[in-house]
Amino acid sequence: MAPRPRSSPPLSPQPPPGRPPDLPAAAGYPLGRWLSWQRHLHYLGTLDPARAQVLERLGGLWDPRQQAFDRGLAHAAAYAGRHGHLVPPVEYIHDDFPLGRWPATQRTRADRLTSERATALAALDRWWNPPWAITWQRAHHAARQSGEGSQTQAWLGTQGARADDLHPEQHILLTQLGLELLDTPASCPDDSLLPPRERAFGRERAAARAFLNRGHLDVPQRHIEEIAGEDVRRGQWLSNLRRAVRA
Template sequence: MSTQDPREQLSRYQGPLRVWASDAESYAAGCGVFSAAKVRRRFTAVGWERRYGDDPIMLGVIRKIIVALHRDERTTTWEGLQEALREQMAQYADLNPGLRRYVAHAVEQYLDAHDELAAQYGEMRFVTFDPVIGSQGREVVVWAPLYCSADGVREVRRLRVKKARGSTEEHDRWATVAAYIAAGVQMRILPTKIRIVEVGLFDGSTEVVFEGTPDEVRARYEAHGRPVIRGLVEAAGYRPGQSCQKCKLAGCCPSLQDLSGCLGQQHLLAAIGIPLEAARARVGPRDSRRLTTTPRFDTDVAHARSYAARHGHLAARSREEHEGFPIGRWLAEHRQRARRTAGTSPQARVLASLDPWWNPPWPMRWQYAYHHARTHPDTPRATQWITTQRQAWPLLHPGQQQLLASIGISPGTLR
């Protein structure tokens, strides 16, 4: 075990510094020395060897596919999306089959969320992944996609493997740093508004974490972001805890007990405990369901009833209008609310009475293609789609199989 204090090694480091928004997010709960070492990309503690994981999600498979599909014009239709997605997934044939299914599902849910965000806030153009600002070896980066609209609205999307949960903090440090980076990226169109959105890849749910003007972003960063970034690059005090198991400084940290004679490893049990906060009683989710609907909803749902009576469903596309009413955007907003709400709200029950599958657990692109095949079964587009469904039948949701069976499609029957 090295006797050199890691803080001394860090003080001698002269290389580039790169701080990530995710580092700022976890800084307050972590070890100061560990954080200072983490932002120094080329810093290696004495006697330490890094073992890289092979998790394809963390290595960016989903991100790479999203970029490719954003640039593929075929994704405007469900069939084109499936064709483009198959081509992309073919490049990762060595993935575990279960993981491949999740990646394909996550990408479709993300594109659905992209469409619904466009319906609510306007069209957004993909700019880049991992935008960075800074120079002279001092960079601040956010691990996320950046989008921009024609009128200068910039949007950063935080991706979550499960459902979007937004932020429980008054000042979300990740969002604060991400917004500052988005405002500082050099682009032809100057920023007019910055929006930070969390997207759940499990169900396509979205939550706006922060939205403000560039001036508000800078003020927020100066108050709640810059102090955290400054702390990240300074070798502060030690704070032993669960993170010690993955720390690159564990081999030379003076705060840890040296037990290297036990199976040739340093066991950190003596330094790892359960914080008092973890012993607090868990509080169940607050039941915020309303007992009745609102007058505004009762007025708007009349358009949904009229739409369902005419078309037989509520699978309106995000930009679709009905009788002058933005039915597509309205339904997209209620799908997002339903996904964020525990239980079933009165509004969701009303919409389900008009169309049981108004908010399906599968991508809406599938729902659009299904209703096209239901109403125009003899078109080449519908025929190709039906063939694809028959081939993928075992992978379909039971609800999808039920819908297909209702129009005479089964694994052994081709319309």
């Protein structure tokens, strides 16, 4: 009697064309593509709820960008808690994380950050993205931490000599370091005697000068600058001024 042929093991069900399998079964499986598909199904509302619950335990699965931001924020919080600010050197590494570059990247996105992210960063350091050069902010913190050394006094003397070119909030920071400033660039004793349009122009000019400390005047049209506690729509003002000049 001829031996019975052995039955082949059942084949694994094949996914529909264009869809990766539900689970990575072997080493070398394109996990990134699989996760992208799970996110797609979740977005469409067609992912099995039980599977969604299992995947949610991984944390940050549905929004990898938010997960990346939260990771950077955790490192930033550790740094700010130790140093009292969030302007680390660009090449600074914290626990194998490029922390120096992370806040620099957030600064380039400042006008596009969600209010939640902007609030979280400001909670760590109010001046994490100041309206003046970030190098000045680093020098300020170096002076604050070094105390009353000769280098600190020399730097403060330089700032006092160029006080008229500084932002009003820079004046406050310098005053906190013990530097006495006789005047502020945002106003003058006779400012209240000027016509309203002249006072408005003076505020806008002060805002433009403060932004210029960053090295350019390429101001987004919706940008708002705070000058002496007052919001100045500097981007719109510069746009109107350029239009008037061209006309």
